[in-house]
Structures are given as C-alpha cells and as structure tokens.
Amino acid sequence: MKAGFVFLVLGYVLSQFYRAFLAVLAPELQALPGVGAEDLARASGLWFLVFALAQIPIGVALDQVGPRLTSAVLLGIGGAGGAAVLALAQGPMAINLAMMLIGLGCAPVLMASYYIFARVYPPAVFGTLAGLVIGIGSIGNIVSALPLAWAVTAFGWRETIWALAVITLAVATAIALVLPDLPRQPDSGAEGTGARGSLLDLLRMRALWFVLPMLLVAYAPSAGLRGLWVGPYLEEVFGALPTDIGQATLVMGLAMIAGSFAYGPLDRLLGSRKWGVFGGNLLGLCCLVVLVLRPAGDYWGSVALLAAVGFFGASFPAIMAHGRSFVPPHLLGRGVTLLNLFSIGGVGLLQMVSGRVHAAAGGAGSGAYQALFLFFAAALATGLVIYFFSEDRRP
DSSP states (O other), X not given: OHHHHHHHHHHHHHHHHHHHTHHHHHHHHTTSTTOXXXXXXXXXXXXXXXXXXXXXXXXXXXXXXXXXXXXXXXXXXXXXXXXXXXXXXXXXXHHHHHHHHHHHHHTTHHHHHXXXXXXHSOGGGHXXXXXXXXXXXXXXXXXXXXXXXXXXXXXXXXXXXXXXXXXXXXXXXXXXXXXXXXXXXXXXXXXXXXXXXXXXXXXXXXXXXXXXXXXXXXXXXXXXXXXXIHHHHHXXXXXXXXXXXXXXXXXXXXXXXXXXXXXXXXXXXXXXXXXXXXXXXXXXXXXXXXXXXXXXXXXXXXXXXXHHHHHHTOOHHHHHHHHHTTSOGGGHHHHHHHHHHHHHHHHHHHHHHHHXXXXXXXXXXXXXXXXXXXXXXXXXXXXXXXXXXXXXXXX
C-alpha cells in the first residue's frame, strides 16, 4: 500500500500541475490563432467542470471497482492523452478538448487517496492526512510556476508538454502495477440493516446543505487566480516579465502549500471542524477586499496579497473533513466525491464566469482586475454567510 500510495500522490502532483500551468503558458498559447484571455479562462473552467462532473461516476467506481483501476485508467487515458492533444494544439478548440481530457484524467487521484484514508485510518486523523496529501501534491503547483517557465524557455512549450504526457502515462502505469486493491465495501446501511445507499441519501442530509456552499466557493479564488489570472494581471498592470510571473506564481504556490499544512491539524488544535475554516476564509476575504480597493498598488504588495489569498484559501482538506464527518461508512466513496464535486465544480463555474466579468469590465487594465477581485470576494462572502449556520463537529 505504501509504495502504491507514493504513485497515487505523484498522480495528484500532476493534477495540481495541470490545474495551474495555464498561467505560465498563457503568453505562448495566446500567440496561437484565435486564442485570447477569455478562451483560456473557458479552457481552465472546462478542466474544473469536467473534473467535477466526473466525481459522481468516480464515487460509484471507488465503491464498486476500487481506487487502483479507477485512478490508473482515467489518468493514463485522459491525463496523458489530453497532454498529447495540447502539445498538438493549433487553436482554442484543441485547447478546450485537451483541458477537458486532462480534467477527466486527474479527477480520481485525490479522491482515491481520501477513499483509502476513510477506509483504513481513524476518522480523527482524516483532516491531517488530507492536508498532508494536498501539501505534498502542491509541489505540482510549484513546478507549474518558475520551473515550467524555465523549461518552456529552454525547450519550447510543445516539447515540454510532450514530456509531461510521457510522465503522466508512466505514473498511471505505476499505479496500475503497484497499488493494491481494497476489499469491496458492503453496500449496506451503517447499522448493517442491509439498506442500500445512494447519492440522494447524501443530498437529503441537512447538515451538508451548509457545508456544500462553502466548498463551492472556498477554493475558487485561490485556484482561479493562481491557475490563470495572476500572470495576465501582473503583466498588464505592472508590466511583469515572464520570469517575474514565474517568481510570483512560485510565491503563491508556496503559500498554498503552507496553508494546506496549516489547515490539516487545525481542527484538532481548536477542537472544532468549523471555526478554523470560517476564520481562515474570513481573512482570505479581507485580502481580496484590499485587492479590490488597491488593484494597482505596488507590485510586491499585490504579490503578497495574492499569496495570502492562496494561503487562507487552502482550506479544502479541512472543509472535506467537516463534510466527511456527516457521511455514513457505506457511502464513503460517493460522499467524498460529492464533496469534491462541489469544490472543483465551484472553481470551474466561477472561472468561466470570471472570464466574462473580466471582458465586461474592459478586458484590460486595473479596472478589469478590480472587477475580477470583487467577483471572487462576493462569492466567498456569500459562502461564509451560509457556512456560519453549519453544524460543528468535534474531531
């Protein structure tokens, strides 16, 4: 299990890489015919939407087939195949198709890890282990920053993406060969009554109604800004060079890793699964408000605020632990993937809308990014208001 889990985490490193690499590739891709900032926002949003929509069948597959084949097959076909399509892309349609395939390929790897945690380890350490995987996997976020910029400069962007396709296929193959299968979980009620469970059972749980909206908006600002907008923002407003953008995205990526590790044990330190999430995201909202008020402030001040948004927006594992505490054992696979659907689906929806917000605000200059920051701040504030009324759970 340990050796197989290493490759599963490597798969999640690739997932983190692919959701963020367009920020660095944006100047290269916009040189292709018919490709603009709104096209890349759409492509980035499609990655997250396909990733999210795949969660429901993946949840069933985790319960019925197991994490090994579910993650290996999708990562190999979708992840490696999508990277190959992107390496051959000549316009926006191919970029959209590539990002959709890559989103499908990356969709199962984190949930396969969480499924194993939920089956094998005590519930009290779920949040810590979930944060650990996010933190390690966020190395992909780092690699998609300055190291990717160096590789693109040294070898060309198409050659770099071809190399990534080969690496993705190799990781998928290793998961299939090394990760062992878990015994199939009986599809019975939590009390052993033989009652069958379904996704509808989860959606009927009132406790989740206040957690799911928070998942919908908590990760979207940091993922959207780091995954696409930080590069164009720094280039257009401050005249940043590609290496400057690489450094800034590296700083934001490191902050997101630190945030993942910080949120992991926070529930046990506070004795609450709710209030650490609420307080951290409230601080992230404050950072977004400052960016709204000063979109064209000094360069490093803006980078620091973006990094803080990334740090406080890394609450995904903590919210997952909160939501997972309401899920019965016989619905673990469908439960964790439903929670992930809302998180990643929220990123996809908000990312696609963010392209329209940016375009409607002029499509360039500090005013367009002021509207963008306001959009993300309003979404996060709405989620916090709903989450305030959620039921707390002690770890």
